[in-house]
Amino acid sequence: MYLQGFRLDPFPIWTFQVDGVELEKHVYLVHGEETVVVEYALTERSERPAGLRLELYPLVAFRDYHSLTHASSALDPRVEFGDGCASIQPYGELPRLHFAHDAASAEATGLWFYRFEYEMERARGLDFEEDLFNPLVLRFDLNERPTATIVASLEQRRASDATSLGESERKRRKAIADRAAPEDETGRLLALASDQFLVRRGDRKTVIAGYPWFADWGRDTMIALPGLTLAFGQDQTARDILVEFAQHVDQGMLPNRFPEQGEQPEYNSVDAALWYFDAVAAYLEHSGDAGGVEAELYPALCSIVDWFERGTRYGIGADADGLLHAGAPGVQLTWMDAKAGDWVVTPRRGKPVEVQALWFNALRILGELARHFGDGKRQDRCAGLADRAQGSFNRLFWNEQRNCLFDVVDELNHDDSIRPNQVFAISLRHAVLDRTKWEPVLQTVERELLTPYGLRTLAPGDPGYCARYEGGVRSRDAAYHQGTVWPWLLGPYVAACLRVRGAAPADVLSALERHLRDAGLGQVPEIFDAEPQRPRGCFAQAWSVAELVRARQMLAQSDASDAASNASSAKISG
Numbered sequence: 001m002y003l004q005g006f007r008l009d010p011f012p013i014w015t016f017q018v019d020g021v022e023l024e025k026h027v028y029l030v031h032g033e034e035t036v037v038v039e040y041a042l043t044e045r046s047e048r049p050a051g052l053r054l055e056l057y058p059l060v061a062f063r064d065y066h067s068l069t070h071a072s073s074a075l076d077p078r079v080e081f082g083d084g085c086a087s088i089q090p091y092g093e094l095p096r097l098h099f100a101h102d103a104a105s106a107e108a109t110g111l112w113f114y115r116f117e118y119e120m121e122r123a124r125g126l127d128f129e130e131d132l133f134n135p136l137v138l139r140f141d142l143n144e145r146p147t148a149t150i151v152a153s154l155e156q157r158r159a160s161d162a163t164s165l166g167e168s169e170r171k172r173r174k175a176i177a178d179r180a181a182p183e184d185e186t187g188r189l190l191a192l193a194s195d196q197f198l199v200r201r202g203d204r205k206t207v208i209a210g211y212p213w214f215a216d217w218g219r220d221t222m223i224a225l226p227g228l229t230l231a232f233g234q235d236q237t238a239r240d241i242l243v244e245f246a247q248h249v250d251q252g253m254l255p256n257r258f259p260e261q262g263e264q265p266e267y268n269s270v271d272a273a274l275w276y277f278d279a280v281a282a283y284l285e286h287s288g289d290a291g292g293v294e295a296e297l298y299p300a301l302c303s304i305v306d307w308f309e310r311g312t313r314y315g316i317g318a319d320a321d322g323l324l325h326a327g328a329p330g331v332q333l334t335w336m337d338a339k340a341g342d343w344v345v346t347p348r349r350g351k352p353v354e355v356q357a358l359w360f361n362a363l364r365i366l367g368e369l370a371r372h373f374g375d376g377k378r379q380d381r382c383a384g385l386a387d388r389a390q391g392s393f394n395r396l397f398w399n400e401q402r403n404c405l406f407d408v409v410d411e412l413n414h415d416d417s418i419r420p421n422q423v424f425a426i427s428l429r430h431a432v433l434d435r436t437k438w439e440p441v442l443q444t445v446e447r448e449l450l451t452p453y454g455l456r457t458l459a460p461g462d463p464g465y466c467a468r469y470e471g472g473v474r475s476r477d478a479a480y481h482q483g484t485v486w487p488w489l490l491g492p493y494v495a496a497c498l499r500v501r502g503a504a505p506a507d508v509l510s511a512l513e514r515h516l517r518d519a520g521l522g523q524v525p526e527i528f529d530a531e532p533q534r535p536r537g538c539f540a541q542a543w544s545v546a547e548l549v550r551a552r553q554m555l556a557q558s559d560a561s562d563a564a565s566n567a568s569s570a571k572i573s574g
Helices: 119-123 161-177 185-195 218-228 235-246 272-287 290-310 353-372 376-396 420-427 435-448 473-479 487-501 510-515 542-573
Strands: 003-008 012-018 021-029 035-042 053-056 079-082 085-088 097-101 105-117 129-141 147-153 198-201 204-207 454-456
Touching: 021 161, 035 161, 053 147, 079 105, 085 129, 097 129, 129 147, 147 161, 161 185, 185 218, 185 542, 204 218, 204 235, 218 235, 218 272, 218 542, 235 272, 235 290, 272 290, 272 353, 290 353, 290 376, 353 376, 353 420, 420 435, 420 454, 420 487, 435 487, 454 487, 487 542
Parallel strands: none
Antiparallel strands: 003 012, 012 021, 021 035, 035 147, 053 129, 079 085, 085 097, 097 147, 105 129, 198 204
């Protein structure tokens, strides 16, 4: 076996050994560019026999991350060579790819390598065999120079750029890590993890929901925004994101997803727009930028409430009882949005519990902003709507038999599935649930749903419970919100604990913090199996990281408040 080791220092580094020759491979991406740097270097322990040569055969796919490449005669195999560079353009409508290098020689090959097998794709019931094209071979004389460099980019670069690019990237990452305290190693890892989701959208910023296959989603962005940006002092980035999404509010709805390649945004989420209020409130609280909120964000917030009150797409609208109804055949509108073909796994049509909590929270936030901005009519309107919604909620959603909240209420029945959505009735900035019910709800969530890595999406005793997220597409979608553990839910759980009891379990975040050094290395995945808890889905998920950051921050603030209170008590006693 040639591969001997792997480490992050700070980039991925692989160590290979063959016949006394030890070689390290370094790989890193250049921030803000479509550029990857690959460097090979003999180690000091390496023997250097005469005629030592390294041959590299780059393999290219030229595809998006949802597809696989298969050998095609449509590919243009031509390579253009220059001094220390080569370039290819396999398909005319796609950009040219440049290879800067310091090889002793370069030669066109035009070879296809067939049937690479991807075990994870096979397990997921997807196309798992791929053909990759090799346009050229690069030959390096390691006796003459013990290093080899390739800079693959959509821009024209030189191999000699690698040194400065590496130094710049190291400095950039150190500056990001320094947003956390020097002694907080986990915080420094989370600062770096958070930054990886923040990307450009035009002149502003947005959030990639997860790697490797999500783009920017409205719901995920708003939930993740406080933890990814405000927790690390990135107020301007938060504002850029909020302003960018404000431009796309349509009929009171925030885009649930921005499709790629110029397609129109998708508006099929009932809660993305409601999470927007919480993100704006967090931004205002952290930045104090009342002027910016009033000028650029307040009109969008007013539009959302107006549309939701009178009704918008997919049956979303306020009923006479002040609560929000939502749902249409074949559409998944809440965060529990798994769909396989025409099958909506958790349709949750009617009045979902977290949607009511978010609606009440949004009305209270808008009412506060209206008061601050001198908009008395709006303030009174929001107060009336919020009071009516809160009264109806506490009357309709309490499940006396199970001592918790119904998950969905509609005209025909009350869904008594025990799900984590009820925790938002306590955890949000403005809690819709009557205070006397907080502790029973929290106890139910802990007893049925809490795991070291997050909250289950369904209680184990439910007939629809799925313990493992595995198999083909339909099998995985069936389990996605039917038991699967979501790490991001630890954020609202911790918030609820602090509100109800003034404290959270001492080790509530320890498993996730340890996981930063496993699997995705420095990241938190999208989901875990319910039993046993194994990482699944995207290996890096924005709201998983963001809510871990926010939960740590809440706990630290609570500890600091307790310490200050104890110190004050001691002073008085003295």
